[in-house]
Each structure stands twice: as structure tokens, then as C-alpha cells.
Amino acid sequence: MERYKILKELGDGSCGHVYKARDMRTSEIVAVKRLKRKFCFWEEYTNLREVKALRKMNHPNIIKLREVVKENNELFFIFEYMDCNLYQLIKEREKPFSEEEIRCFMKQVLQGLSHVHKKGFFHRDLKPENLLVTNDVIKIADFGLARELSSMPPYTQYVSTRWYRAPEVLLQSLCYTPAVDMWAIGAILAELFTLTPIFPGESEIDQLYKIYCILGMPDSTCFTIGANNSRRLDFVGHEVVPPMKLSDIIPNASTEAIDLITQLLSWDPSRRPDADQSLQHPFFHVDTRVPHSLSDPFELKLSNKRAKPNLELKLHDFGPDPDDCFLGLTLAVKPSVSNLDVVQNASRGMGKNMLFCSDFNDHSDQPVFWTLLSPDQNGVHNPAETSLSLSFGSVQHQPIGVPQTTGFSFQPLQPNILTTPFLTLSSPYQRGHCL
């Protein structure tokens, strides 16, 4: 590695540190990714997903892996260098991108992604941080989670960045498809217009809820993603919250852009266009007519400021014991010790049945109720089915004087909630018995 002179650190990812460096032989600037894992045998590296995928790719919109160096049981990837990533560009941006700029970025990303899919891989972790930019050129990077299409389901669960995660992955489907990448593209496309993530979920459940609030309920005739999931969504209520109009959320997008985002963000993966179909969409072939000009670029910002997703906590890491459920849910809402303390203190005087709601700002009149139910509360008792049930409801309740904190309000469980839920997330063992 003496051939490369490290100039500065560029990033510290989950797999490795990335540095800007100079190739002393050619004077070229490169990016060096030093993997955190140690490698004793040279052969180990050939099995790495990133190496397997990148060795097969050769496309102007996919980052080039120039060389792999193994030294003292450490592995270094030498990449072509890019100036910044799309997350940094969005964060620093003071006014929205023009539709022309967005089209230019998205066209390249889709061309790169089409190549990835044609080469038999899907990326699985598309997000603005993994799209690298130099001037007007954008390239897909970080193939650490890439998977071969030829590998057979069931696929293992994986942790990609929550905000760009497709519903079928959130529901732990075991046979998801490259359509998971198309969902991420839809979320990134929306974000390029608004400069803020469209679904900034604070936990996996909140992620699904935020998707639901904007897209509404999936059409039961087309909704097939429940079939192989270890989690399941049940839409069992009477009250239906209509989908929000994407053109209200993204007022600076043309009708063509809205249509493409709508298609990409389909609940049903089979309804999302693939990369080539997306490139054929009128969004890439029309003169743009933007319906609303924006006097203040920040008027279009959604309530959540651009930040990184917080700590990931999985609900299935917590057991069926009510205290365990309560702790799990509390952490899943907001992993803050001080909030947790308040919740626990408040819960002491309120008996076993609790619910609390998140601070979803856009729907302050429609709080999220997360109820904790044991099976016998449903009139069903089956020890084998003891597990955790969650429901989101839009029932209005008056606070009754229990402590309020930023991010939480507390109310005792009221019977009418049991009769008017509209969305339930259940564990595999509880099917058919939730609410």
C-alpha cells in the first residue's frame, strides 16, 4: 500500500473506512476503502459480495473498482475517486434542484441500475449516500449488500437503510426481487424534489406507518406482498385514510415526475416499473411544466429535517412478555433514555394495557396508537400464539392528564380502539387473531 499516499478520511461506513489518496505512481487521486474485517486467506476476498458484483460491472454510472490489495491480513479496495455523494449535495442545497438537473441525475442512476440488474445482481442498499457525484456525473457505489439474482430464495433478512427500504423488505418477505431497488429509486426521486426524505421512519413500524400515511392502504386485489412474509399487514378496519396527493407533497414536480414517483412507490413490487421501463417514462422525454413555482424553497420541506436514520431496533428482538413488548415498542418509537424513563414512570399508574403515540407531525390530529394486546384480550387464548400485536389507528382521543413529553403522549386503552383499527402488524404466530 506504500504506492498510495492517504490524504484524508472521506467516510466511515459499516464495512470500512474510506480515504482520499494519491496513487504515487500515476499521481491520480483515488478512494481507498480499508475493510474493517480481517482476511487471513486471499481466497476469502473473492467471495465478498462487493468484489463479486463489481468485477462483473463495467458502466459509466457504476463506480470502478481499480484494484484490490491485501496486506497484513487487511484488505483495501482502490476505487476511482468521486467528489461527493448525493446526500451531501442535498444537505447543502439551499434551493430545490431544477427538474432538468433531477432528470439528468436519475437518468444516469437508472442506466447504471439497469446494467446492475442485467448483470444479474440487485443492489439492495440504494440511498443518496451511495450515489457518488463529480460535477454532473453520478455513479452507483457500495455493493456490499448486492445479491445475485440467480441465488435462490428464501433470502436472508438484511439491514439496508430504513428510509429507502421497500415494504416487502420491512415485512420480512423472504423472496423479494430487484423491485426493492426500484422502490428506493422512487424515494430518492421524491427526495431530489423536496430535499428531505419522503418516508423518514424512526423505526421499522414507523417506517410502514409513514408509507401508509402517504400512499394509503394497498389495494387488496393487487397486494400480494403478504404471502411469504414473516410479518404481515392486516387491513381489517372500517375507516380508510385516503392516500395523500403526491402533487401536494411535491408541488414543484411536473405531472410526469409525479406519475413516475407514484409508479415506483407502488406497494405491490410487481407494479413498479423496472429500470428500463422507467427510462421510457414520459418524465425523461418531455418538456417540463412545473405546476407550482416556489417562492420559498423551504416551503416544500416535509416536517422532518434531513438527518440520518437513527438507531435500528427490530421488534422481533423483543420477547412476548408484556414488559418486554412495552420496552421494545418504546425503544422502537424513539430510542431515547430520557423518553424511556418518562414512559416507564407514566406507565406505572396505568395498569397493563397501554398505548402511546408517536409525534408524527403531519398528522397530529391522527395519532399513531400502538396497542399491546395479549391474545386473551381478543377473546382468543392460544398459548402457542402468544406474541406481539401492533395496530395503527386514527381514532381521536382526548388526553386525560397523563404526562406529555416531546414525542409521546399517553392514554389508557379505550374499548373503541379495538373496534376501529385499520392496520395491524402481526407476528407470524398471531395471524387472524389480532384485533
Ligand SMILES: Nc1ncnc2c1ncn2[C@@H]1O[C@H](COP(=O)(O)OP(=O)(O)OP(=O)(O)O)[C@@H](O)[C@H]1O
Ligand atoms: N469512490 C469514492 N470516492 C469518493 N468517496 C467515496 C468513494 N467511495 C465511498 N466514498 C465515501 O465513503 C462513504 C462510505 O463508503 P461506502 O458506502 O462504500 O462504505 P460502507 O462501509 O459500505 O458504508 P455503509 O455503512 O453505507 O454500508 C460514502 O458515502 C462516500 O461518501
